[in-house]
Amino acid sequence: MTNLLQIEKLTKIYPNGVRALDDVSFDVPKGQFVAVIGLSGSGKSTLLRCINRLVEPTSGRVLFEGRNVTAANDAELRRIRRRIGMVFQHFNLVHRSTVLTNVLAGRLGYVSPFWSLVNRFPKEDVEKAHQQLARVGLQGRAHNRADALSGGQQQRVGIARALMQDPTLILADEPVASLDPVLAHSIMEHLEQINRDDGVTVLCSLHFLDLVHQYADRVVALNEGKLMFDGLPTEIDDAMFKDIYGQEAKRVG
Amino acid sequence: MRTLLYTFAIIIGIIIYAYGFQVTQVDLDELGSPTRQESLRRILRALARPDFIEYEKEEFQVETPIYVPCPAGGAPASALDQSGPYMVVTPPCAEPETEVSVEGFNFAPNTEGPLNFIPPSGVSLQLGRIASDGSGHFALTVKLRDRASPEPQLLRAVTRRSIGGPRLSQNGIDTIDKILETVFMALLATTAGTILAIPLSFFAAQNLMRTVTSPVPSIALSILAAPLGILIGGQVAGWLIKLGLPLASNLAANGVGLIVIALLLMAAMRWLATPAETDPKTASGRLWQVGALLLASIGGILLFLLLSNLAVNVGELLTPRLGRMGFLGNFLTKLGEILQLLIVPICALITAGVLMNLAGQLGQKLVERATDQLGWLLNLLLAALAGAVLFLLIGLAVEWLYEIRTPMNTRIIPALVGAAAGLFIGLRTRYDDSLPVGLTIYSVTRTVLNALRSIEALIMVIVFAVWVGIGPFAGVLALGLHTVASLAKLYSEQVESIMDGPLEAVLATGANRLQMIVYAVIPQIIPPYISFTMYRWDINVRMSTIIGFAGGGGIGFLLQQNINLLNYRAASAQIFAIAIVVSLMDYISSALRQRVV
Numbered sequence: 001m002t003n004l005l006q007i008e009k010l011t012k013i014y015p016n017g018v019r020a021l022d023d024v025s026f027d028v029p030k031g032q033f034v035a036v037i038g039l040s041g042s043g044k045s046t047l048l049r050c051i052n053r054l055v056e057p058t059s060g061r062v063l064f065e066g067r068n069v070t071a072a073n074d075a076e077l078r079r080i081r082r083r084i085g086m087v088f089q090h091f092n093l094v095h096r097s098t099v100l101t102n103v104l105a106g107r108l109g110y111v112s113p114f115w116s117l118v119n120r121f122p123k124e125d126v127e128k129a130h131q132q133l134a135r136v137g138l139q140g141r142a143h144n145r146a147d148a149l150s151g152g153q154q155q156r157v158g159i160a161r162a163l164m165q166d167p168t169l170i171l172a173d174e175p176v177a178s179l180d181p182v183l184a185h186s187i188m189e190h191l192e193q194i195n196r197d198d199g200v201t202v203l204c205s206l207h208f209l210d211l212v213h214q215y216a217d218r219v220v221a222l223n224e225g226k227l228m229f230d231g232l233p234t235e236i237d238d239a240m241f242k243d244i245y246g247q248e249a250k251r252v253g
Numbered sequence: 254m255r256t257l258l259y260t261f262a263i264i265i266g267i268i269i270y271a272y273g274f275q276v277t278q279v280d281l282d283e284l285g286s287p288t289r290q291e292s293l294r295r296i297l298r299a300l301a302r303p304d305f306i307e308y309e310k311e312e313f314q315v316e317t318p319i320y321v322p323c324p325a326g327g328a329p330a331s332a333l334d335q336s337g338p339y340m341v342v343t344p345p346c347a348e349p350e351t352e353v354s355v356e357g358f359n360f361a362p363n364t365e366g367p368l369n370f371i372p373p374s375g376v377s378l379q380l381g382r383i384a385s386d387g388s389g390h391f392a393l394t395v396k397l398r399d400r401a402s403p404e405p406q407l408l409r410a411v412t413r414r415s416i417g418g419p420r421l422s423q424n425g426i427d428t429i430d431k432i433l434e435t436v437f438m439a440l441l442a443t444t445a446g447t448i449l450a451i452p453l454s455f456f457a458a459q460n461l462m463r464t465v466t467s468p469v470p471s472i473a474l475s476i477l478a479a480p481l482g483i484l485i486g487g488q489v490a491g492w493l494i495k496l497g498l499p500l501a502s503n504l505a506a507n508g509v510g511l512i513v514i515a516l517l518l519m520a521a522m523r524w525l526a527t528p529a530e531t532d533p534k535t536a537s538g539r540l541w542q543v544g545a546l547l548l549a550s551i552g553g554i555l556l557f558l559l560l561s562n563l564a565v566n567v568g569e570l571l572t573p574r575l576g577r578m579g580f581l582g583n584f585l586t587k588l589g590e591i592l593q594l595l596i597v598p599i600c601a602l603i604t605a606g607v608l609m610n611l612a613g614q615l616g617q618k619l620v621e622r623a624t625d626q627l628g629w630l631l632n633l634l635l636a637a638l639a640g641a642v643l644f645l646l647i648g649l650a651v652e653w654l655y656e657i658r659t660p661m662n663t664r665i666i667p668a669l670v671g672a673a674a675g676l677f678i679g680l681r682t683r684y685d686d687s688l689p690v691g692l693t694i695y696s697v698t699r700t701v702l703n704a705l706r707s708i709e710a711l712i713m714v715i716v717f718a719v720w721v722g723i724g725p726f727a728g729v730l731a732l733g734l735h736t737v738a739s740l741a742k743l744y745s746e747q748v749e750s751i752m753d754g755p756l757e758a759v760l761a762t763g764a765n766r767l768q769m770i771v772y773a774v775i776p777q778i779i780p781p782y783i784s785f786t787m788y789r790w791d792i793n794v795r796m797s798t799i800i801g802f803a804g805g806g807g808i809g810f811l812l813q814q815n816i817n818l819l820n821y822r823a824a825s826a827q828i829f830a831i832a833i834v835v836s837l838m839d840y841i842s843s844a845l846r847q848r849v850v
Contacts, residue, residue, distance in 0.1 A: 109763020
């Protein structure tokens with residue numbers, strides 16, 4: 001099995017001197033569900049954003065499907081980004097737009113820039129958007145305003161938007177951190193299903209270890225920007241846990 | 254130590270206020286002096302009775318005979334008709350230059366008018382003014398003139414009485430006319446200002462511009478492309494207009510041409526903008542696309558030309574036939590003329606934009622392909638060239654403004670200085686360094702906007718009044734310019750305060766910058782933009798009421814005239830009109846804003 005994603009010596013130092021990522025290297029084979037864990041501020045979000053260069057890495061390389069992301073120019077970067085779906089903690093929907101427009105935004109990397117500027121999408125894309133909405137259980141809500149939906153529903157719109165990109169990789173940045181436990185499981189099940197049925201690789205940062213145990217094939221742990229652990233969820237014992245979360249941490253859930 | 258500091262602060266405060274009193278000439282004696290109070294009472298009373306409504310009046314005369322001097326045997330008694338208003342003179346005869354008392358009865362209450370003495374010659378000699386009280390009675394003492402005659406002479410009181418209902422006075426009509434003009438001045442200025450302020454606001458928003466960076470060769474090539482684009486675009490547009498004008502002068506040819514070109518353009522668009530973008534474009538496909546795009550833009554220019562001419566022609570055709578609605582035809586003509594006027598500058602700007610974009614991409618390609626030495630050389634060369642051109646342009650602007658007429662100072666030296674500055678930048682940067690162009694554009698836009706905003710529209714209108722003449726059009730231009738500056742600033746602050754999340758999400762889908770603006774920025778800023786636009790209209794209505802003071806037309810012009818003529822009752826009508834319109838606008842705009850937001 002080939003590696004979908006290769007991360008080599010990735011380092012990010014923010015202008016204020018914070019070393020958010022420090023020499024992080026790992027590979028992700030196609031079809032894996034990888035959980036990224038670590039304390040708040042350990043560099044999980046930075047790692048995910050460096051992969052599609054929403055954050056510009058300071059040094060190191062990211063290879064996606066064999067293409068060098070870090071060296072790509074604007075046009076190449078856009079073509080790479082459109083194969084990488086992203087799901088966010090705060091959903092990041094455009095509140096005043098309709099659900100359908102939010103979902104169709106997932107096609108922006110594919111459609112003709114000219115027509116998209118006047119909000120015209122090909123018929124197939126609109127049909128596809130309705131299908132994806134149905135898939136996440138939001139049929140009939142296409143013409144609601146995005147902020148009229150509940151948190152769990154908004155996150156499902158976020159997933160539908162990512163699916164519109166025909167992604168081979170989904171980056172999920174704490175997708176369930178703003179949701180209650182019941183909704184959290186429903187969202188994680190959607191991601192799991194996409195991973196299992198569509199073969200989409202998922203890289204998902206998570207807070208709760210029970211979610212990690214339940215859904216992830218593999219765990220990558222960060223602490224202060226350094227890669228602390230890379231292995232199976234079951235391999236995280238108490239000693240490892242304290243290494244990742246600090247000596248005072250207690251296991252919950 | 255603390256107390257000392259406080260004492261010191263208090264003393265400083267007292268001194269500041271004392272000096273303020275001195276400078277502003279606070280004078281309580283003036284406030285209290287009886288003559289000043291009388292003046293105040295007069296003006297307040299005038300202001301309280303705005304000259305808005307008048308009644309149709311009829312002149313109404315009451316006469317009574319008088320003998321000057323007394324004839325032998327005294328004045329003959331005359332029959333007194335007491336059914337209408339009448340006057341009684343006591344005594345009924347007197348020597349010239351003596352005083353008699355005149356009493357009037359049954360007059361209209363609270364009227365006034367002259368009391369005239371009519372000698373046999375028929376001229377009117379005013380003796381005094383009568384003023385009836387609430388029951389229509391008056392009494393006054395007048396001195397007779399030195400006009401002796403054996404014949405009976407007449408005392409005549411002239412009053413006016415209203416017939417018919419109230420109607421608008423001439424001043425009222427003028428006031429309504431001008432307040433409407435004022436509201437529309439504000440409307441036009443706000444519309445024009447908003448249209449220009451929206452694109453500017455994106456350039457003045459830090460969060461959008463911060464991420465725009467590019468290497469020196471790209472920037473340099475873009476700078477070189479800008480004047481070239483303006484030149485080419487302007488030339489081509491001018492040439493096309495000349496070419497298309499014969500077609501446009503005939504109404505039928507105009508209409509047919511419009512339809513044909515529109516259809517062709519639609520077809521071209523459909524063919525050009527394939528719904529899905531194929532991965533890497535082939536070279537020949539790219540060439541085809543560029544060619545088609547060029548043809549489409551030429552077609553677009555012709556389309557605009559024909560459209561504007563059609564508007565002008567139809568407008569001119571309609572204006573005399575519409576009668577009272579002729580202003581609609583006139584509006585159409587004006588719109589066409591504006592469109593015609595805009596074709597060349599817009600064409601020049603768009604060409605410049607496209608060329609700058611292409612040049613930037615070319616620069617990017619060069620940077621990617623270049624070896625280190627070539628890159629270094631390219632960096633220096635392009636930076637020097639761009640610097641020279643930039644400074645040369647500035648030099649030309651200086652020449653135009655100050656008419657120095659020494660090519661050495663306005664051409665050669667600036668070009669050399671620019672080249673040196675470019676070389677300096679080229680030496681200090683690597684060819685593949687990304688320079689924050691976005692932040693530079695942001696700072697320049699901000700500075701220009703701030704400078705413009707600090708000049709009040711009331712001052713701007715002076716320049717415009719010199720340019721286009723005193724009148725509402727000068728007011729529209731001045732208000733419009735000020736609106737651009739202040740709205741662009743308010744808007745850009747709204748852009749800066751939008752949520753970053755949706756921007757991030759849209760970018761992550763592979764969208765380009767323009768798509769990000771359309772899908773993530775614009776939906777977030779629509780409500781504040783609408784609300785600020787209405788707020789600005791509100792401000793513009795208020796501003797336009799006084800812009801006439803400086804030659805900007807509208808109600809301010811009338812108001813100033815009446816104040817200068819000491820015609821306070823007329824001025825009062827205008828003040829009331831302003832108050833009503835401004836508070837109405839305030840109410841409407843806040844109601845609408847609540848609806849929208």
